[in-house]
Amino acid sequence: MHLLNVSAGGLHAVQIGTEVVTTGHLKVPQPEPWHVTDDGIPGDKRAVHPDKIYAFSRQAYAYWGEQLGVEAARWPDGFFGENLTFDTLDESDLRIGDVFTLGEEVRLFVAGARSPCLKLSWRLGQPPAFQRAFAKSRYAGVYFGVESPGRVRPGDRLRRIAHNPAMPSVADVSDFLIERDPPPLEPLQRLLSFARLSGTNRLLLSAKREAAERAQDRQEGRWRGWRPFIVSKVTQEAPEIRSVEFSPADGGRLPRAKPGQHVQVQFEHEGATLRRAWSLSAFSFTPECYRVTVRKQRGKGSQRLHALRPGDTVSLSAPAGDFTLDMGSYRPLVLIAAGIGITPLKAMLDAHFSRRDAPPAYLIYGGAARKTSPFERTSKHWPPRARTFLSRSSTAARRFPARFTEGSRRTG
Numbered sequence: 001m002h003l004l005n006v007s008a009g010g011l012h013a014v015q016i017g018t019e020v021v022t023t024g025h026l027k028v029p030q031p032e033p034w035h036v037t038d039d040g041i042p043g044d045k046r047a048v049h050p051d052k053i054y055a056f057s058r059q060a061y062a063y064w065g066e067q068l069g070v071e072a073a074r075w076p077d078g079f080f081g082e083n084l085t086f087d088t089l090d091e092s093d094l095r096i097g098d099v100f101t102l103g104e105e106v107r108l109f110v111a112g113a114r115s116p117c118l119k120l121s122w123r124l125g126q127p128p129a130f131q132r133a134f135a136k137s138r139y140a141g142v143y144f145g146v147e148s149p150g151r152v153r154p155g156d157r158l159r160r161i162a163h164n165p166a167m168p169s170v171a172d173v174s175d176f177l178i179e180r181d182p183p184p185l186e187p188l189q190r191l192l193s194f195a196r197l198s199g200t201n202r203l204l205l206s207a208k209r210e211a212a213e214r215a216q217d218r219q220e221g222r223w224r225g226w227r228p229f230i231v232s233k234v235t236q237e238a239p240e241i242r243s244v245e246f247s248p249a250d251g252g253r254l255p256r257a258k259p260g261q262h263v264q265v266q267f268e269h270e271g272a273t274l275r276r277a278w279s280l281s282a283f284s285f286t287p288e289c290y291r292v293t294v295r296k297q298r299g300k301g302s303q304r305l306h307a308l309r310p311g312d313t314v315s316l317s318a319p320a321g322d323f324t325l326d327m328g329s330y331r332p333l334v335l336i337a338a339g340i341g342i343t344p345l346k347a348m349l350d351a352h353f354s355r356r357d358a359p360p361a362y363l364i365y366g367g368a369a370r371k372t373s374p375f376e377r378t379s380k381h382w383p384p385r386a387r388t389f390l391s392r393s394s395t396a397a398r399r400f401p402a403r404f405t406e407g408s409r410r411t412g
């Protein structure tokens with residue numbers, strides 16, 4: 001990628017259809033010496049686009065000449081409204097945030113993809129629909145930001161000095177800008193968190209974020225607000241502790257919760273609405289229901305939950321919370337819980353033992369008595385005696401720490 005020309009232009013009023021519009025699109029090659037300043041090319045004016053430097057390539061001139069049946073050599077440098085004309089630019093390879101040196105002094109970073117406007121269609125004598133074909137072509141050009149100003153010369157090489165392959169490419173951004181379907185959420189969020197993203201790109205992409213979030217929610221079966229669920233199973237875990245399983249009333253998909261997350265359950269109770277947070281006490285990669293495990297207390301929420309029977313309906317919020325297990329870790333897992341506080345850790349144990357390569361796990365658990373502890377009787381992942389500390393038991397303090405793995409659980 002070598003620099004061929006530098007162009008700049010003032011603001012002009014032009015007639016497009018029935019309207020007179022002001023444009024900074026008309027640029028002409030500048031005599032040397034060429035300078036790139038913090039504010040772009042000296043003497044260059046922008047009408048709408050806030051981006052300081054637009055770069056285009058002669059390779060793109062050739063492509064558009066062929067597409068539009070025009071001899072590309074008839075178009076002078078700057079014709080596409082660019083400030084810097086290069087010989088080539090690979091838009092699929094340039095990642096947003098990549099940093100380049102140009103010549104000896106100038107440092108540029110990739111700020112975004114060209115968002116084509118009506119003036120481009122006008123300049124090329126094309127209908128407005130041309131903008132879409134232009135954006136999808138991979139020959140639409142690149143917005144650069146200026147990191148270090150300085151002098152540039154004909155033939156200067158654009159040399160990459162920092163590359164972030166995790167960022168979307170300029171071609172990806174062109175697609176995000178032009179496609180009618182919302183962009184994938186995760187790369188969109190990465191783009192929007194890049195502080196130096198092109199102002200034009202940011203404006204257009206921010207407007208797509210909500211649609212992208214909704215699309216992602218739909219895809220994962222995630223929902224906002226409240227969703228009706230039916231009680232599908234009730235299990236008495238211990239005298240005052242019950243597990244209740246909830247299945248979606250609409251029969252739709254359930255998103256996989258991260259082990260450790262909780263849901264809010266909403267009931268109607270004596271004419272009022274009650275809401276309580278309960279941790280999910282089981283984990284599955286493809287959940288068909290959500291399970292909570294609740295100790296009956298004196299408040300209305302836990303009392304009401306204990307009164308639920310299969311077939312009753314409640315409303316649930318989507319799983320949430322940041323107290324979650326890192327399932328990719330290769331370090332030993334140490335979990336510490338007491339009483340009913342074991343519930344999120346129970347989901348973590350399920351998730352941990354679903355791994356073939358699970359590293360050793362340790363659970364330190366404090367409870368009042370064995371018969372009042374949840375999961376002891378019902379769960380294959382519940383740790384054996386060696387790991388529990390019971391305050392109301394003749395076998396109070398037991399050996400510690402205890403290590404256990406699936407299939408080789410110790411009994412202290």
Ligand SMILES: Cc1cc2nc3c(=O)[nH]c(=O)nc-3n(C[C@H](O)[C@H](O)[C@H](O)COP(=O)(O)OP(=O)(O)OC[C@H]3O[C@@H](n4cnc5c(N)ncnc54)[C@H](O)[C@@H]3O)c2cc1C
Binds near residue numbers: 280299301
């Ligand atoms: C993120 C999160 C996860 C949770 N996960 C679980 C879980 O997995 N399992 C679980 O059992 N709990 C869990 N809880 C606690 C749960 O939200 C409830 O607070 C708990 O179930 C008690 O509900 P409640 O309606 O009976 O009492 P609340 O109305 O919530 O009152 C809280 C406390 O006040 C006491 N209290 C209420 N009313 C009276 C009264 N009239 N007189 C004297 N005392 C009273 C209750 O006994 C209780 O100890 C979690 C809480 C959070 C925030």
